[in-house]
Structures are given as structure tokens and as C-alpha cells.
Amino acid sequence: MDALPIVEETPLPPDQQGSDTAKFHSNHHGKMHACGHDAHMTMLLGATYLIKSLEESNGNFPFRELSGSSFNQLKKVELGKAYERGGSVVKFPTVKYAFGMHVWPTLLSGQVGFRSGAMLAAQDNFTLVLDGVGGHAAFPHLCRDPVVASAAFVMNVQTLVSRGMNPLESGVVSITHIDAGDGAHNVIPAKATIRGTIRALSDDALSQLREGLVHIATKTAEAHGLSLASSEFAKDSYPATMNDDGLFPLASKCAGLVSGSGKHTPVDPTMGAEDFGYLAQGVPAAFFFLGQGGDGNGDAVQSGCGKCCGRVPTNLSLHHPEFNLDEEVLKRGVALFLNSPSDP
Numbered sequence: 315m316d317a318l319p320i321v322e323e324t325p326l327p328p329d330q331q332g333s334d335t336a337k338f339h340s341n342h343h344g345k346m347h348a349c350g351h352d353a354h355m356t357m358l359l360g361a362t363y364l365i366k367s368l369e370e371s372n373g374n375f376p377f378r379e380l381s382g383s384s385f386n387q388l389k390k391v392e393l394g395k396a397y398e399r400g401g402s403v404v405k406f407p408t409v410k411y412a413f414g415m416h417v418w419p420t421l422l423s424g425q426v427g428f429r430s431g432a433m434l435a436a437q438d439n440f441t442l443v444l445d446g447v448g449g450h451a452a453f454p455h456l457c458r459d460p461v462v463a464s465a466a467f468v469m470n471v472q473t474l475v476s477r478g479m480n481p482l483e484s485g486v487v488s489i490t491h492i493d494a495g496d497g498a499h500n501v502i503p504a505k506a507t508i509r510g511t512i513r514a515l516s517d518d519a520l521s522q523l524r525e526g527l528v529h530i531a532t533k534t535a536e537a538h539g540l541s542l543a544s545s546e547f548a549k550d551s552y553p554a555t556m557n558d559d560g561l562f563p564l565a566s567k568c569a570g571l572v573s574g575s576g577k578h579t580p581v582d583p584t585m586g587a588e589d590f591g592y593l594a595q596g597v598p599a600a601f602f603f604l605g606q607g608g609d610g611n612g613d614a615v616q617s618g619c620g621k622c623c624g625r626v627p628t629n630l631s632l633h634h635p636e637f638n639l640d641e642e643v644l645k646r647g648v649a650l651f652l653n654s655p656s657d658p
């Protein structure tokens with residue numbers, strides 16, 4: 315299971331005060347499940363366990379109380395490997411739909427967010443290397459400075475979305491890392507490495523961003539007397555996750571069955587990305603946001619409330635060092651996985 319390079323700072327729950335770390339903290343310092351993926355696995359294992367129990371009890375397993383759904387169709391479901399990472403979807407004849415979810419701190423616990431069409435972004439990561447001429451910092455005219463060229467590139471690339479993209483589309487270009495030189499004050503380095511991510515809500519728009527990024531990097535480097543030595547894109551880029559229009563009635567029904575309000579919560583797409591997008595390319599698919607941000611009624615708490623009632627907030631952002639799972643939503647997630655395979 316994956317983990318992020320984050321030092322876990324989630325406060326201790328009241329029953330574990332006095333210990334150095336909470337029971338759920340990572341055993342590996344600097345590694346953290348700050349995105350809820352351990353919870354997703356737990357929910358899926360819970361659903362798998364119940365499906366197997368249903369098989370073995372001929373449909374008499376008493377878990378209807380989990381939600382109001384009919385589970386008697388679950389025996390029709392056959393699970394299998396449905397895709398290969400980075401490759402095309404393998405269409406097993408028994409796979410009719412694909413369902414996925416992610417816990418979502420900005421939705422209240424009990425809400426299940428869903429929409430038709432683009433749900434998550436197409437994403438790619440890039441590494442650019444600018445080649446210049448290094449030398450003494452006192453003689454810049456004898457050098458070709460990749461630091462200045464990198465700075466110019468960072469500014470120039472800001473027009474890629476604002477001037478290059480249809481305003482009715484959505485896109486992101488973020489530069490997240492620049493590396494040049496070895497720390498000396500008086501040396502102009504010979505090269506600079508620039509890393510970042512691009513995102514868009516369609517695969518075509520992402521392709522445009524890829525092309526535009528390389529074009530601006532090439533021309534900016536040339537304008538400064540340098541060259542773009544290489545431009546690499548990640549091998550595991552993700553396509554956009556598209557929720558299938560035809561699956562909307564079933565997905566909406568499933569979400570409503572496990573949500574507190576009895577209906578799904580309409581949401582906007584986000585620029586987050588998932589490899590689930592590959593599944594959605596091969597079979598009709600639906601991806602949900604499972605609210606976990608608390609509700610102020612004691613099921614869970616929100617940021618700022620943690621001190622007064624002694625509970626740990628659950629609405630902090632994904633990837634936040636104090637991210638905390640609202641365990642109350644585990645059973646909703648299990649129920650959502652169980653409901654999803656039912657026929658409409």
C-alpha cells in the first residue's frame with residue numbers, strides 16, 4: 315500500500331493521550347497515509363468479506379442493516395483483475411461496471427459526492443533540463459545562466475493556461491521543484507532541472523498542455539542562449555476519470571442509499587487524479603467522493619472543534635500532516651461498495 319513522504323502530525327485521540335504516537339500512526343517516520351487509502355482498502359476488504367459471507371450463507375447473511383439496499387443480486391458479481399497499470403483496460407466479460415471512491419474531507423460525513431462526466435483530472439508529471447554554460451558568477455557575460463532562464467520559464471509558462479487554453483476548459487500547471495548548482499555563491503551552474511505537474515479535465519486538453527509546455531521551455535531556453543536538453547513526462551500519467559452518463563441513475567441510487575440525506579450530493583470536478591481513470595476508459599464507471607469532514611453533531615468533528623470536545627478534526631485537507639480519518643464513514647464505504655454491484 316502506498317504512503318506519502320509526510321511526517322505524521324495528527325494529534326493523539328483522547329484514549330491514547332500520554333503515548334508518543336497514536337495507534338494509527340505510521341511505524342515509519344516520514345511516511346504517512348495522509349490520503350485515506352488505508353481506509354479505502356479496509357472498506358473494500360469489508361465489502362469482500364461480506365460478499366463472501368453472502369455466498370456461503372446462500373444469501374441469508376444478516377447485513378441488510380448496513381443500508382437499505384437489496385443485496386440478493388450480489389452473487390452475480392464476479393471480481394477480477396480489471397486493468398493493468400499503465401496499459402489498456404482488460405475487459406473481462408463479467409465486468410460490467412467499475413466503481414471507485416475516495417474519502418473527501420470537504421464534504422460532510424454522511425454525504426456522498428457524485429457527478430456525471432469529468433470527475434477527476436488527467437494528470438502528467440514532467441522533468442525539464444535546461445543546458446547552459448557555467449562559470450564564475452562575476453563574469454555572467456561569459457556564461458549562459460540556467461537559473462535566470464528557469465526563472466523566466468516559470469513566469470512564461472503561466473500563460474500556458476491563461477492564454478493558451480480555451481477559457482471554458484480547466485487546466486493547471488504547477489512548477490514544484492527547481493534544482494541548479496551545488497550551493498556556491500559565486501558559481502553560475504551549467505544546467506537546471508525543473509519539475510512539476512500538469513492537469514486538465516480532458517485527455518485532449520492535457521495533450522495540449524504537454525505540447526505547450528515543451529514549446530515554451532524550448533523558446534525560453536533559446537531566448538537566453540541555452541537549450542532544452544531534455545523533456546521527460548512520467549510513464550504513469552493518468553487519464554481523466556469520466557463518470558459514465560448512462561451509469562448516473564444507478565450510481566446516484568447507490569450513493570443515495572448510503573448517504574445521510576438519502577440522495578447524492580452534486581459536486582464539481584477536481585484537479586486531483588486517480589489511476590481509476592484507466593478503468594473508466596474500458597467500462598462504464600462511477601467514482602464517488604465519500605464525505606468525512608464531520609457534521610458538528612458528534613459523529614465527527616471539524617477543525618477548530620478538536621480542543622473543546624477532545625476529538626481530532628477530520629476535515630483537514632488530503633495530504634495535510636494532521637489528516638485524520640473519520641472512522642464513522644468506514645461502514646458507509648463498505649455499504650457503497652456493496653450497493654454498487656446491484657443492477658438498477
Ligand SMILES: [Zn+2]
Pocket residue numbers: 349350351416632
Ligand atoms: Zn488519495
